[in-house]
Amino acid sequence: MFLSIFGAMRFKIILPAFAFLILISSCNTKPSAQIEEDTPKGELAFLLQYDGKLPNDVGLLRNQVVQRRLANMMKDSFQVFMSQTEYDRPIEISKQEQLVTAQFFSDSDRSMPSADITIDVLQDAIWVEYLSGDSIIEYTDHKLLPKPGRLPD
DSSP, X not given: OHHHHHHHHHHHHHHHHHHHHHHHHHOOXXXXXXXXXXXXXXXXXXXXXXXXXXXXXXXXTTSHHHHHHHHHHHGGGHHHHHHTOSEEOOOEEETTTTEEEEEEESSTTOOSEEEEEEEETTTTEEEEEEEETTEEEEEESOTTSOOTTSOOO
């Protein structure tokens, strides 16, 4: 008697669970359209098309978005920074990390870098460094983010 009650209870539990599994497996589900998460977004995404181009040729520092961000970040030092960017090297892009880097020189032989800019398109962040005398002056518009390629302090 006890076994027949126990068997009936087991059957009552197993049957609905089995029916549920059949129901779920028979559903005709369509794969959801996968949105590409690596698609660059934000006001700096257009910079990723400048790989190998000279910053002065594409107007990198004269672009109103970049120039506005730099001027707001650097305030009175903006013109000093700009004076360090007369000569340049081709822009380097890391498409995987969505990083844009440009290096500038104050002399035509490009022997000693005088300024550089790193833009993280994914994080919407900019880092700038330039020489002022014997000192390196650094600016960023996202102080909590470490500069790419540099370990956090």
